[in-house]
Amino acid sequence: MESSEKPAVIYHPSRPGLEKFWGKLEAELLEIIWSNGPMTVKRALFFIRKKRLYAYTTIMTMMNHLVNKGILRREKQGHSFMYYPTVSKDEFLRSAADEIISGLLADFPEIAEPLISDRSKRLKRRK
Structure with missing residues (x-):
């Protein structure tokens, strides 16, 4: 698609x-x-x-x-x-997540960037 x-x-x-x-x-x-x-x-x-x-x-x-x-x-x-x-379920979810995250970063970078970075660090610690 x-x-x-x-x-x-x-x-x-x-x-x-x-x-x-x-x-x-x-x-x-x-x-x-x-x-x-x-x-x-x-x-x-x-x-x-x-x-x-x-x-x-x-x-x-x-x-x-x-x-x-x-x-x-x-x-x-x-x-x-x-x-x-x-599209497959995975393709849809990947595309939707990308669209949502990109939109947040474009519209609210000062809030979204630190939140995304923090969540990413937490996920890495869990593994």
Whole structure:
């Protein structure tokens, strides 16, 4: 994925896991697709229903939202669409972290630089 095509990063620091970047259902769907590979809405519904009951149209709407946000792409296959991730989970997280840290350093260098340096030193001591 080219840098101009990267999914937009919206960061909510108080939320858990991937919900820092996506809504709860979007995060669950991305985890399912990243773990199991490309799939149809019907297949995603099979996985998601192991946790909660959702309508087919709800899952289809969420997956299409993820297409519009650039994190999934879809291809017509017969009578349905196959949804593919545009980046791996690691690529997304690396890119999102880079964007967040770069933004903090650009906008608030006097605060961000010492904090990042301190956190880095603490992590090195733990190892």
